[in-house]
Amino acid sequence: MHANSQYRGLRSRKLRAEFSIVDSVLALRKLPAFGDIVKVLVPVKRVVDYNVKVRVKADNSGVDIANVKMSMNPFCEIAVEEAVRLKEKGSATEIVAVSAGVTQCQETLRNAMAIGADRGILIETDAELQPLAVAKLLKAIVDKEQPQLVILGKQAIDDDSNQTGQMLAALLNWGQATFASKVEIEGGAAKVTCEVDGGLETVSIKLPAIITTDLRLNEPRYATLPNIMKAKKKQLDIVKPADLGVDVTPRLATLKVEEPPKRKGGVKVADVAALIDKLKNEAKVI
Amino acid sequence: MANLVIAEHDHGSLKAATLNVISAAVEIGGDVHVLIAGHNAKAAADAAAQVAGVSKVLLADGAAHAHRLPENAAAQIVAIASGYSHILAPATPYGKAVAPRVAALLDKAQISDIIKVVDADTFVRPIYAGNAYATVKSSDSVKVITVRGTAFGAAAKTGGFSSVETLAAVGDTALSSFVSAEIVKSERPELTAAKIVVSGGRGLGSGDKYREVLTPLADKLGAAMGASRAAVDAGYVPNDYQVGQTGKIVAPDLYVAIGVSGAIQHLAGMKDSKVIVAINKDPDAPIFSVADYGLVADLFEAVPELAAKL
Ligand SMILES: Cc1cc2nc3c(=O)[nH]c(=O)nc-3n(C[C@H](O)[C@H](O)[C@H](O)COP(=O)(O)OP(=O)(O)OC[C@H]3O[C@@H](n4cnc5c(N)ncnc54)[C@H](O)[C@@H]3O)c2cc1C
Ligand SMILES: Nc1ncnc2c1ncn2[C@@H]1O[C@H](COP(=O)(O)O)[C@@H](O)[C@H]1O
Numbered sequence: 264m265h266a267n268s269q270y271r272g273l274r275s276r277k278l279r280a281e282f283s284i285v286d287s288v289l290a291l292r293k294l295p296a297f298g299d300i301v302k303v304l305v306p307v308k309r310v311v312d313y314n315v316k317v318r319v320k321a322d323n324s325g326v327d328i329a330n331v332k333m334s335m336n337p338f339c340e341i342a343v344e345e346a347v348r349l350k351e352k353g354s355a356t357e358i359v360a361v362s363a364g365v366t367q368c369q370e371t372l373r374n375a376m377a378i379g380a381d382r383g384i385l386i387e388t389d390a391e392l393q394p395l396a397v398a399k400l401l402k403a404i405v406d407k408e409q410p411q412l413v414i415l416g417k418q419a420i421d422d423d424s425n426q427t428g429q430m431l432a433a434l435l436n437w438g439q440a441t442f443a444s445k446v447e448i449e450g451g452a453a454k455v456t457c458e459v460d461g462g463l464e465t466v467s468i469k470l471p472a473i474i475t476t477d478l479r480l481n482e483p484r485y486a487t488l489p490n491i492m493k494a495k496k497k498q499l500d501i502v503k504p505a506d507l508g509v510d511v512t513p514r515l516a517t518l519k520v521e522e523p524p525k526r527k528g529g530v531k532v533a534d535v536a537a538l539i540d541k542l543k544n545e546a547k548v549i
Numbered sequence: 550m551a552n553l554v555i556a557e558h559d560h561g562s563l564k565a566a567t568l569n570v571i572s573a574a575v576e577i578g579g580d581v582h583v584l585i586a587g588h589n590a591k592a593a594a595d596a597a598a599q600v601a602g603v604s605k606v607l608l609a610d611g612a613a614h615a616h617r618l619p620e621n622a623a624a625q626i627v628a629i630a631s632g633y634s635h636i637l638a639p640a641t642p643y644g645k646a647v648a649p650r651v652a653a654l655l656d657k658a659q660i661s662d663i664i665k666v667v668d669a670d671t672f673v674r675p676i677y678a679g680n681a682y683a684t685v686k687s688s689d690s691v692k693v694i695t696v697r698g699t700a701f702g703a704a705a706k707t708g709g710f711s712s713v714e715t716l717a718a719v720g721d722t723a724l725s726s727f728v729s730a731e732i733v734k735s736e737r738p739e740l741t742a743a744k745i746v747v748s749g750g751r752g753l754g755s756g757d758k759y760r761e762v763l764t765p766l767a768d769k770l771g772a773a774m775g776a777s778r779a780a781v782d783a784g785y786v787p788n789d790y791q792v793g794q795t796g797k798i799v800a801p802d803l804y805v806a807i808g809v810s811g812a813i814q815h816l817a818g819m820k821d822s823k824v825i826v827a828i829n830k831d832p833d834a835p836i837f838s839v840a841d842y843g844l845v846a847d848l849f850e851a852v853p854e855l856a857a858k859l
Contacts, residue, residue, distance in 0.1 A: 316813055317677045326681050338795075394649070395658050418795060423676055424661045425645050429619070430653035438620055438724035441646045444788065454728060458788045459642045460564075465728040466618070472724075478795060479782060514658035518671065518684040526820060529841035531832075535854045538826065541842050546824045548745070548803040549770065549859070 299448055301411035301470065303346040303355045305380060306401055307339040307362050309371040310421040323519040335371045338416025340378070341476040344483040345446060346414055347379035354448040357381050359408055363392055363400050369499060376494035377486035383499040388511065390504070394422075396511035398430035403507035405435060410471065412453065417442050417475040428475035438468035442477040550579030550669060554603075555626060555638040555647060558585060558593035565742040566639035568600065568703035573696045574637050575602040575704065576666040582607055582633075586625045586718070588615035594713045601708035611718025616727035617643060623650040624720030630655060633691060634669070640695040640798075652693035659693045660685060664700035678794040678817040698741055699800035699821060733787050740790070743773035745803045748792055748819070749785070750777035752808020752829065752848055756785040762849065763807065765856040775799065775819075777809045793818035808848045811836025828852065 311317055312332040320327050335343075349355035360375035362368040363386040372383030386400050405413065415428040432439035440446075440455035444463065447454045448470075456465045458477045468474075486494070504511050532538045542549045552574035557564040567583075574581045582605045583597040594608040607629065613621045626647070630636060636651060638644030640662045652659035664682070665673035671686045672694065740746065747767040753759040759780065767774050775797070776790040792799055794817035804822035809815060811827070811834055819825070820839050827840035830847050837843040844851055 311677070313814070317680050319681050326677060393658060395653060395656075398653055420794065421677060423678070423794065424659075426649035426652070426659050426661060429646060429649035430659070432620075433623065433650040433653035436722075436724075438722075439646070439650065440725070441619070442642055457642075459730075459732075461732040461734075461789055462730065462787055464730045464732075466616075466725050467728050468725040469723075477788075478778065479788060514689050515660065515685045515687055518686055520676075520681050520683045523675070523679060523682050523820075526825075526839050526841075528838070529825070529843060531837070531843045531845060534846075535844070535851055535858060538842055538844050538855065539858055542803070542824070542826070546803075546841065548824050 299451065300354060300356050301349070301448060302409070303349060303358045304405060304408060304410040304413045305339070305342050305346050305358060305360050305375065306397070306413070306415050306427070307343065307360050307371050307375050308336040308416070308419045309333055309362060309364055309368045310336045310419055313337055313420055319520055319522045323521055325517065325520050333367070335374050336416050336419050338418055338420070338476050338478070340483040341478070341480050342414040342416050343375045343378045343380055344481050345476060348481065349446070349448065350379065355412075359384060359410065361386065361401065361404050363388065363397050365389055372499055373494045374486065376497045377491045378484060379490075382497050385499065385501045386504060386507065387501050388504050390511050391513050392511055393513050393515060394424045394426035394430055395514060396509065397427050398434055399509045400504060400507060400511070401427070401431050402434045403509055405431070412448075412470065412472060412474065414474045414476060417477055428473050432473040435471070435473075437472050439473040439475070440466055440468050441475045443474050444477050444479045446474060446480070550577070550634045551632060552577055552579055552581050552635040552637060553626070553630070553633040554581060554583045555622070555636065555644065556583050556585050556593065556597055557639050557641060557643050558587060558590065560587045560590040561592045563593055563596050563600070564639070564641070565703065565739055566641050566698045567597070568706065569698035569701045570637050570639050570696045571600055571602055571704040572701040573663065573666060574635065576701070577635055577669055579634065580604045584609065584626065584629070586614040586622050587617070588612055590614075596706070598711045598713050599707050599709050601705040603709045603711045605711050606713045607716050608713055609716045609718045613718055613721035618725050618727065619646040619650055620722040620724040621720040622647045623654060624722055625718065626651045627654045628719050629716065630691065635692045635694060637694045637696055640697050644695050648693055648695050655691055655693065657689040657691050657693050658687060659695070660687060661695050662697045663694055664697050675817075678813050679820065680813065697798055699798050733789070737767070738771070738773045740773045740775055740792070741797050741799055743799070743801050745770045745772035745805075746775050746792075746799050746801045746819075746822070747772045747805045747807065748775035748777070748809060749780055749807050750809030751779040751783065753780065753785060759785040762852050766805070766852055769856050769859045770803075772805075777815050806836050806840070807852060809836055810834050811839065
């Protein structure tokens with residue numbers, strides 16, 4: 264919003280002349296510099312809900328995700344929320360959500376639009392998509408849409424890859440700030456505080472750029488019913504990988520998927536003395 | 550076959566995780582070269598040259614690498630990548646920022662967080678918060694890998710006598726710049742390398758209580774301190790204390806979970822510990838399903854008693 268909007272009421276009266284100088288000074292100081300209001304692309308992945316404990320299929324071909332609850336990857340929700348907050352602060356113009364995968368990813372996109380994304384793009388395919396392929400698909404969308412910022416989740420909680428954002432940054436030759444816990448847009452750059460070993464590190468990345476979200480960046484809002492209804496009317500375009508000229512052939516073959524070794528059940532001890540005895544004499548770890 | 554290990558270091562010394570990556574590279578087989586991309590980092594290169602199993606150290610020393618920016622590191626790695634069959638980095642925030650960028654620049658897949666080398670093309674990695682282990686085989690000519698430190702022993706810090714070769718530092722991409730860092734210095738062992746970890750959850754109630762109740766126990770045990778996400782989110786402790794699917798993976802000899810419920814995302818980060826102790830007042834808390842020794846008690850009574858009696 265314009266910094267001088269608070270003077271609009273005054274302007275209709277005769278005070279305009281007195282305030283016009285103040286107005287222009289304020290405008291110079293507070294309005295974001297040209298280029299600081301960015302278009303944001305937010306890739307969102309449909310994954311098994313984080314509350315579901317998946318089971319490995321009996322034939323070891325994968326995990327059984329038939330009939331389990333699917334949701335938007337939690338880190339992607341945080342990414343959408345951050346984009347919406349940037350828009351609310353006046354730092355973002357339009358927010359485009361993108362999802363690659365099966366037809367049902369439309370639900371994920373509607374969900375993103377209910378949080379506040381303006382429109383959605385589904386890259387529709389039944390093929391298995393690995394991070395490099397997703398990054399290539401997203402690059403094709405970036406080339407078309409020309410956003411100045413792409414905000415992704417740091418990690419998808421199904422494949423736990425933690426790759427796509429960094430790969431997209433590489434393909435575009437853009438800067439990247441990963442594991443973000445704070446984002447500010449200013450002076451043609453994004454100042455991003457990142458979670459690193461030992462604490463926090465702040466970097467400045469030139470726009471256009473890639474940001475990946477960590478858990479503490481924000482707490483996503485709940486989509487309200489009116490916003491869910493509004494989201495149903497927002498634009499949702501569908502493209503195919505072939506339309507984008509991207510080869511999505513997997514580079515990694517999954518040979519088998521197994522249950523991790525089970526821990527054998529332990530015992531409950533009666534009191535602190537019994538615990539110390541066990542640790543000293545049975546486990547011999549202290 | 551030759552492996553390039555991307556060292557994590559602070560210019561003066563190697564970070565512990567680098568030693569685990571070197572072990573994984575040795576298991577793959579072939580020469581093991583270690584890249585130190587840093588600034589005034591001769592000491593780190595000399596340390597790497599002494600690590601058992603390393604055949605050559607490459608030192609790319611320059612201002613572009615002073616803050617270990619991933620854009621610059623990736624450009625440096627790509628400049629020397631030809632000739633390597635495997636490029637390996639630790640699965641730490643640094644390695645995770647760099648390795649996928651390198652892989653995409655080379656048009657290769659990246660294999661995240663491996664816990665086992667089956668053969669030079671085939672690796673095991675956890676998926677779904679460690680609820681399944683996938684064996685994956687790569688068809689790429691170069692394998693770009695991040696290694697889960699806890700799954701591989703640390704290479705011996707001494708015993709090697711490799712040469713240090715100095716490279717021209719390239720890779721000043723000017724895409725990003727360092728602004729500031731808030732790094733918490735701790736006298737305690739590093740969380741991911743510690744033999745004993747004392748970890749606290751929301752049950753502690755506040756940061757003050759976390760410190761008041763857990764510090765004496767951790768001091769007695771010489772332990773590193775960790776936390777659940779809930780404890781970090783509530784501001785009891787800094788973010789790098791978080792153990793779990795999206796935090797740090799630990800596998801100490803002894804993990805003591807105090808006031809932690811045991812959500813799957815937390816278990817993903819600690820269930821490979823040798824011995825797990827849980828102290829929780831709720832007898833049905835899921836943490837007890839992975840604990841070797843469970844004590845159902847009020848932590849505010851049990852933990853001070855435990856610290857006093859040790
Ligand atoms: C995408 C995603 C990623 C996540 N990643 C992680 C992660 O990496 N690591 C992680 O830890 N979590 C992670 N979580 C969060 C996880 O789901 C849980 O919410 C979190 O682990 C709970 O923390 P807690 O056990 O401390 O808190 P709670 O679940 O609230 O448990 C507190 C426990 O303290 C006990 N207690 C309370 N008072 C006392 C007392 N006086 N004496 C003894 N016991 C007491 C209670 O009985 C309870 O069991 C993630 C969640 C999501 C959605
Ligand atoms: N199929 C997909 N569609 C849209 N975004 C994706 C997809 N896969 C990954 N992403 C994005 O990349 C992030 C990291 O995923 P990953 O690299 O798979 O752990 C996710 O949080 C998403 O923002």
